[in-house]
Amino acid sequence: MCGIAGYLDRSGSGEAPVGSVLLRMLTALGDRGPDSAGVALFGEPSQSLVLRIKLGEVGDLASRAELVVARLGGEGIGAVQAERSGPYLRVALPPNTPLPAVTSAIESLTPPGSDAVELISAGRCLEIVKQVGSPADLESAYRISETCGTHGIGHTRLSTESRVDLSHSQPFWAHGVPDLAVVHNGHVTNYHRLRRIYEQRGIRFYTENDSEIIGIYLGLRLARGENLEEAMRASLTDLDGSFCYLAAMPGVLAFAKDPYCLKPLVVAETQGWVAVATEEVALRQALGHHFRASEPPGRTLRVWETTMPLLAAA
């Protein structure tokens, strides 16, 4: 049992109170997932490629931050700006910096493991913050309610099969694909099979959370030239088990729901916005009473886009 939530301002102006709406929704969904909370917030395209890097859970994080910046510099990747906040280092790089070079520089700093330095998100529109604890803890640590943007997705986690730490929290960035994030409620039962196939192809996994595979799956299909809707439609057949998941890209919010309706999801749309949440209580507490909400049938997916095109810039 987890809680997922998504909100998209149809105008795409970048000035919608995305952070505060998501915080209210996640607070209402707090009982579904007391282990950790997180959001993936999308804004207008930045002039930089923005990285959010997990420095570690314990230890001298300030030194690790210096190490990261030095290593990037050593690879000829000059940071425009670097700022540490708790376990995160936020780094702004020139927009055309090649992401594989960045990833390998960061991953070379520590061996893979629970306290490894890890790239949590990368993109020109996307920033992910997540941590162990409640939505209220997330708010006091990062003031997410003050963030405006175009859209975002969020998650409250009840851990069932993998450990509780920052890396295993959601949202998941689709590693290697800028500006693609996913939140998932459910259990992908063919996760181990798919993971073995992907690992044989050289794809690296960063956690043991089955939800991580959804972003990787979508990213691979996007790399083959499919659009997000095509990739998500294929996932309705290729993923087994119970799932409702949300995916977000610049200017795009989407959900997919498993054929057997094993996980709840409620959708509300007005002329101005789209909101999706595991339970209607989240929509009501965040957005009030003056709209209808309904639960879509199984094997359903929907993709919404902002009216302002952002994809070309990202």
Place this chain on the structure above:
Amino acid sequence: MNETVVDCRDRSTREINREIRGLIAGGCLQIRVTEPEARHNLGVALLHPASVHFEGSVGYYCAGMSDQAHVEVSGSAGWGLAECMLGGSVVVRGSAGSGAAASIRGGTVVVHGDVGARAGCAMKGGTLIVGGNSGYMTGFMGQKGTIIVCGDAGAALGDSMYETEIYVGGSICELGNDAVIAEPTAQELADLHAALTQHGFHAGRHWKKVLSGRKLWNFDRTEALWREAL
């Protein structure tokens, strides 16, 4: 008749339910509940013939395990609406999530909009009327009772049923295991029309009746699967 208002704001679910039950025990027969905000477990275990009207949406298990009460919801309802209800009635003006009227033993559940998956699953009596469409596996393992779907029915309709009867006014996506279509009798159609008219639905459709084919009721060792396995 005097109506008493219960405001849900700034109160726990337990406090709200205690007040509703206390009012009914004190003889109040008409209760209006404001600002329910789709919260879970509202109006459960109401065991007296009072009328409780939720102004807005309710969450999971609303009116569950109730008997004799009449519950009305002006918005929509979450999962497990009226689950295990023994008698009385529940009317939802909007839609309901999965498991509406699951395991009810009696009474009537009316949803004017759509219902999610597994509506009326394991019903042991009573009636579920759906004004819109019904989701995946409606009527799954139903033992008794009646389900009426005015719109379209989703996949696996009536899977593995005992004696629940399902009437569908629209299309059927796919029948479940051992579900078969039968022609309703004139008496059954008359009963159907009476039930629909009573709740304000238009009954003029070509109705299909779905019931158990009874092939799963007993172990059949001559079945091909078992011939190989045994």
